[in-house]
Amino acid sequence: MSQEHFSKEKGPIPVDEAVVTSDAGSVTELHAGSQNLRRNLRGKEVQLFAIGGAIGTGVFINMASSLPKGGPASFLIAFLIWAGFMWCVNECFAEMVCYLPVPAPFVRFGAEWVDEALGFAMGWNFYMNMAFLVPFEIVAMNILLNFWTDKIPVAVVVVVMLLLYLVINVVSVRYFGIAEFYFSIFKVFLIFGVFTYTFVTMVGGNPEHDAYGFRYWKNPGAFVEHITTGNVGRFCGLISCMIQATFTICGPEYVSSVAAETEMPRKILPKAFKSFAWRMLIFFCGSALCMGIVIPYNDPTLAAVYSGAIAGSGTSAASPYIISMQNLGITGLASLVNAMVMTSVFSAGNGLLFSSVRALHGMALKGEAPSFFAICTKQGIPIYALLASLAISCLAFLQLGSSSGEVLTWLADLVTACQLLNYSMTSVTYLHFYASMKKQGIDRSTLPYIGRFQPYTAYIGIFGTIFMMLAQGYDLFINGGWSIKWFFLDYIMIGFFILCVAFWKVVKRTKYVKPGTADLCLGGTKEEIDAYEAMYTPRPQSKASALFNKLFE
Template sequence: MDSTAKRSEISSLPSKQSKAGVFVKGGIDKEATSTLAHDQTHRRLKSRHIQLIGIGGTIGTALFVQIGSGLTKGGPGSLFLAFSIWCTFIFAINNCLSEVVTWIPISSPFVRFADRFVDPALGFCAGINFFVFQAALVPFEIVAFNVVLHFWTEKIPTAAVICIVIISYAALNIFAVRYYGESEFWLAIGKVILIVGLIAFTFITMVGGNPLRDAYGFRSWNPAKVSGAPFAEYIKTGSLGRFLGFLACLIQASFTIAGPDYVAMAAGEAEKPRKVMPDAFRSVFYRLTAFFVLGSLCIGLVVPYNDPDLLSAISNAHPGAGSPPYVIAMRHLHIPILPHLVNALVLTAVFSAGNSYVFCSSRTLFGLALEGKMPRFLTRCTSNGVPVYCVATTLAIALLAFLQVSNNAAVVLQWFVNLVTTSQLLNYAIISYTYLQFHKAQGIPRESLPHQSFLQPFSAYYALIGTFTMAFVGGYTVFLPGRWDVPTFLFSYFMIGALSLLFIFWKVYRKTKVSLRDRNIYI
């Protein structure tokens, strides 16, 4: 579908709508109409692509590898409880996004919603924050790809692997979006097979279906078998130590669990968005349950939280450290071949996640450029509708992966984790707050919306309070006696300070005004 047809599709939606999506008292928002007239992306992503893009961004290194770090700090009980609780916050965010994105299916939706429904200064902050978050995850996945690859060999030069991965991402994201959607579809299918297979592996082996005939069951949860289980102590001893262990797992969950934001980012290039997007958002509930709740339970079953091999893999990034705890469990059970297969599938999962981040970060940058918040040349698209300069900028940031050449991989991974966790939480807080303003300012009965999420506005308030609070909790360890660390403090709280300064800068520079001064807004 070309850009003219795309404008026609949006203009043919129900009354009081335009491609810009915003009518205000007195007529059409001319600025929005002018901006969106430059949106040359094409609606070529089918329903199956949208579904699998959400999975592609959800399942990656954090679920298969980094989750082991949370297990070593809090134990299996804390890990399972923390992941179950945090899924409720993500589901609340999903409720917020599903309603407004289905109503206004545009490129970089929630970034531009903050601009329209709150304040252009907040839209600017939201866009920069989400771009930094997504772009920083690209080198994170590239570094992780290299670490997982070392399970088999260290003979391939690190720099060569980084170059090959970056070139592959460029090929999949520049030539045509349909290749991206199709490649992500098949890569995501591999992830689904992997996670379902690992859950099945857990329940088969725990009842004795393994070469050792060891029916280990919930042994790793049993304090008589594993000291400190199921709620391990972290930093301190006693009840305080167990609480800090749970808090460490909750912080790990806030980094690991995602989903609805990736579905939303594809709205501007989805075929028949009013029909496709609600189904895609509904499926998030099943992904959260299957991938994260069951996944965290299984991780805590297959390997004890204090297993020496797991502790070594997490802290030292030795060869094979990139493999998930499942691989360690398979080795303990003397299962041949399967560890290599699992590691291979994890490798594809890591690659796929990085591919999704390139797509999402480039589209965020494209949306910022459409809104005049980034240089206009970034709005230029190829004849196939790909924002080529945005993709190139994202891949330039991916060159940070070369930090691994002169540093320990585990250290580099932690740098990126610290940087993006706070950024992700702030992004979710902005989404929640923006929805609350949309809920108040839309000026039309909710019954007329094509999709209505439930428990609103409670879901939005719940998500806002939880995510905003966790953004400040993430680096709490530096404030404990004797644990002050300048790099940890900076990486944990840099984005909070940066966003505050960006908001003030844009507010003063553009003299923006709060959008809610006029509540008679129609979409």
């Protein structure tokens, strides 16, 4: 980083110049054609990006799909268990990223500290993860629209969403950062709003004055026997809920994605990673608890939405909160919440498309994707990468032949495998990082973030992620549940990942970096970041901004 870049950091930078990188891209600016790295995200912005990225459609809609399989108790227990595994993964992300806050951190670390072939596979896996989530959001939008009417053709919904995303990503890229910042605040208010709704209605604050409390935990019950009977059936229900949790709970990768754009990263990022445990407990485990309170696991509307049995104007969307509002006769509030969730879904899809485009563009710049994906318009838009990601988004048209709920499940399966692969490989990368720190005599107590109980948490993270990857299709092997289609959906991304590693290994003849021998400075990058932080002058901020910053830190 040059002295010229240091001088640019000292003046205040407007919020609408905030930068968001994708984890597989090397382009770090939203500004078209700009190559200067600007570290201008403050603590509140990093926290809100982390929250906004993590609180997605899964929290409001798809998450409840496993409630009928496990019951409210298994549902909550599964999310608590998986939150524990994700905390272990977070400790791996945190120590490495805070030590070296660079663009595309976990992809670059995998390439530099383990094997270039691993980095190549992680980059493509991350791209597919982001790309598959865009049609997921479009399908979810169609489900939400069905709350009011089913008269709008599915094809029209898909085409309109794709066109809107195309236009926004072409003409409004420079406003992406500020838009996502405020959308993240909106999501926080929305989720606390539904939590408040849960508490108020369960103690009797509803039109029926029915203090239902934990009634549904008693009738129809707290646990469900899934696939088979007895304890084995209840265990299967728990595994089904854990599979849903692996899709829903995310977050450390979103903090990592803005590491290279954070001012004073070694001061701000540790706070963001440390708060991840609280975000999981509040937003994810809290949602699991609330959903099991507001509706019974055998609610007929919930079952009908996901089976595709519901048809007709005015049918309910798949959000358990909206179903609960309808059951209690709170129709006006249900419409309001449905509309608010729609804005969240639209924002999520736009952000995911942006990330996937920058991921593909970044890989093309590094020679890991066809070179034409690096071509940009005069405004700096990676147009061919954008069109490629929109082409993958056309998977949303699968709704024309199957129910929206079923297509949602297909895409969730693919995304879950992608997430688990990168989480497990990040934990593996950490073990190489840990071995190099130890062998090269670097005292971990001097690091800006010290991962707790390491390296044992890394081993637990590897075990949990690999176990859940293999368990994705557990139901295929019980009571004659075999299905080629579901086997493909559950495990195809694992095969894709292995092929990517093998392909790059053969083509580039990459070498495995033995544990303890990694270049922990990444060719002088660490020294540049050290110099940047030593020379950085914090931007002045108002008292209100300082208070807001402290609140979210």
